[in-house]
Amino acid sequence: xxxxxxxxWPPFLSLFxxxxxxxxxxxxxxxxxxxxxxxxxxxHTLHFAGTVADMQKGMxxxxxxxxxxxxxxxxxxxxxxxxxxRAPLRTVxxxxxxxxxxxxxEGVYEAWMHQLGxxxxxxxxxxxxxxxxxxxxxxxxxxxx
Amino acid sequence: xxxxxxxxWPPFLSLFxxxxxxxxxxxxxxxxxxxxxxxxxxxHTLHFAGTVADMQKGMxxxxxxxxxxxxxxxxxxxxxxxxxxRAPLRTVxxxxxxxxxxxxxEGVYEAWMHQLGxxxxxxxxxxxxxxxxxxxxxxxxxxxx
Amino acid sequence: xxxxxxxxWPPFLSLFxxxxxxxxxxxxxxxxxxxxxxxxxxxHTLHFAGTVADMQKGMxxxxxxxxxxxxxxxxxxxxxxxxxxRAPLRTVxxxxxxxxxxxxxEGVYEAWMHQLGxxxxxxxxxxxxxxxxxxxxxxxxxxxx
Amino acid sequence: xxxxxxxxWPPFLSLFxxxxxxxxxxxxxxxxxxxxxxxxxxxHTLHFAGTVADMQKGMxxxxxxxxxxxxxxxxxxxxxxxxxxRAPLRTVxxxxxxxxxxxxxEGVYEAWMHQLGxxxxxxxxxxxxxxxxxxxxxxxxxxxx
Numbered sequence: 001x002x003x004x005x006x007x008x009w010p011p012f013l014s015l016f017x018x019x020x021x022x023x024x025x026x027x028x029x030x031x032x033x034x035x036x037x038x039x040x041x042x043x044h045t046l047h048f049a050g051t052v053a054d055m056q057k058g059m060x061x062x063x064x065x066x067x068x069x070x071x072x073x074x075x076x077x078x079x080x081x082x083x084x085x086r087a088p089l090r091t092v093x094x095x096x097x098x099x100x101x102x103x104x105x106e107g108v109y110e111a112w113m114h115q116l117g118x119x120x121x122x123x124x125x126x127x128x129x130x131x132x133x134x135x136x137x138x139x140x141x142x143x144x145x
Numbered sequence: 146x147x148x149x150x151x152x153x154w155p156p157f158l159s160l161f162x163x164x165x166x167x168x169x170x171x172x173x174x175x176x177x178x179x180x181x182x183x184x185x186x187x188x189h190t191l192h193f194a195g196t197v198a199d200m201q202k203g204m205x206x207x208x209x210x211x212x213x214x215x216x217x218x219x220x221x222x223x224x225x226x227x228x229x230x231r232a233p234l235r236t237v238x239x240x241x242x243x244x245x246x247x248x249x250x251e252g253v254y255e256a257w258m259h260q261l262g263x264x265x266x267x268x269x270x271x272x273x274x275x276x277x278x279x280x281x282x283x284x285x286x287x288x289x290x
Numbered sequence: 291x292x293x294x295x296x297x298x299w300p301p302f303l304s305l306f307x308x309x310x311x312x313x314x315x316x317x318x319x320x321x322x323x324x325x326x327x328x329x330x331x332x333x334h335t336l337h338f339a340g341t342v343a344d345m346q347k348g349m350x351x352x353x354x355x356x357x358x359x360x361x362x363x364x365x366x367x368x369x370x371x372x373x374x375x376r377a378p379l380r381t382v383x384x385x386x387x388x389x390x391x392x393x394x395x396e397g398v399y400e401a402w403m404h405q406l407g408x409x410x411x412x413x414x415x416x417x418x419x420x421x422x423x424x425x426x427x428x429x430x431x432x433x434x435x
Numbered sequence: 436x437x438x439x440x441x442x443x444w445p446p447f448l449s450l451f452x453x454x455x456x457x458x459x460x461x462x463x464x465x466x467x468x469x470x471x472x473x474x475x476x477x478x479h480t481l482h483f484a485g486t487v488a489d490m491q492k493g494m495x496x497x498x499x500x501x502x503x504x505x506x507x508x509x510x511x512x513x514x515x516x517x518x519x520x521r522a523p524l525r526t527v528x529x530x531x532x533x534x535x536x537x538x539x540x541e542g543v544y545e546a547w548m549h550q551l552g553x554x555x556x557x558x559x560x561x562x563x564x565x566x567x568x569x570x571x572x573x574x575x576x577x578x579x580x
Binding site: 297300301310325329354356358378382 | 440441442443444445446447448450451453454455457458463467470471474475478499501502503504523527539
């Protein structure tokens, strides 16, 4: 690797996350992360999506560009289930901090849904990873009441 | 870029930095960043350095590995002047946040100096970038009393 | 004054407020104070009030008990105007911090209004003190859309 | 009690303390409180004290004025033991928050000792209350290495 390599952020971010948890509670960190997600959605706005498949494609265009994995959206009657594969949050923030770090994605998905015209009362909530021991970074979110 | 690309952090980090400045003062953020720097130095310990050139080489081994630019150390009588070229902090955190974001490097350099045996009363302080308008990310630090 | 005098808090609180502003932004402090106000309203619940005069009386029973001044409520068509006389916040927190410190009262009044059955979309906002130079601690709040 | 009664702060402070613990860690709150103590000592400076008895008297003049109980200082060879009786912190902040709230007194005592000429390396540390179940508010601090 030469001097002009792309800067790596994970070593810094991991330590920064630890320092933040030494000073701020998970409650406040969750709130900050959700807000960061909302801001992110404003910088990466989605166009109109007529179908769940369109929606998924629009979101994955953003994630692909960033190398942040991909989302799969399933319509489960009164909910949309969003399964985000290979989210990089777990690796960098650590499993202990995943609850608050994952609030970033909650914020992004909720704001995207509202951008696309969903009722402003509907919320995104984390449903936990498919398997807590799974290091792959899969995270599941529910969108609904 | 494929789905398995290396995740990019700068877009997230820039927004996270903005959110932090909305809630925490530069004073507190400076303190947190310095502490992150100290932790970083413990994860990337330097071996004995008999000369300033050795010291510089040891530090640059770490920065090269991370793609974080390179440092040049100059002995200026009662000070060591550390000029860090291409530090990625400015690009990601923005010029407005460089004072507190740069405290990360202050913390790293100070802890490294103490690891190498320097008197614990000696401190690293930022001397500002060589040219405030310079977007290259050069940051200068002084080590001394 | 003997050893068993009632402990005085203002000297401590003034310094505590200054320390908080050194570390947390007015935005975060405002949010915290509003939340403290909401909690306060839960500890000092108001009974049913059929008229504005009843409402005012219920609130002043709480403030009188605490020596926190008194509120006067005026019905101004689409708003209720709440004028809080002799609020002790200005003296203790200082004029510079009154915006965020006053969010405590915003939180109290808003939660009280909702307790009494007001539409949950209606909000309390600070209208500033009647006269910025007035040291008496009068603070005015509007309740409405 | 009339409208012009002295404002009571404990109900507000108790809720404020709870809100702070919802957002900031005990580690950060301890640091803030110590700093508040240092500032307090600058507003209530002690005059020269030739003896431990003088020192105790100077401190108790401050505490008496505020109704904050009284301190008893005992010379225990390499330590000074400061026993603060009827500190109002426990009642207001609650036993769960006493560790960080008590850092206020640590900061005050340490800064006072340094004002009086003690070696700047010597520190005040909390020794816990004499009896954890004791609601009287007695707090013990050690001053030494």
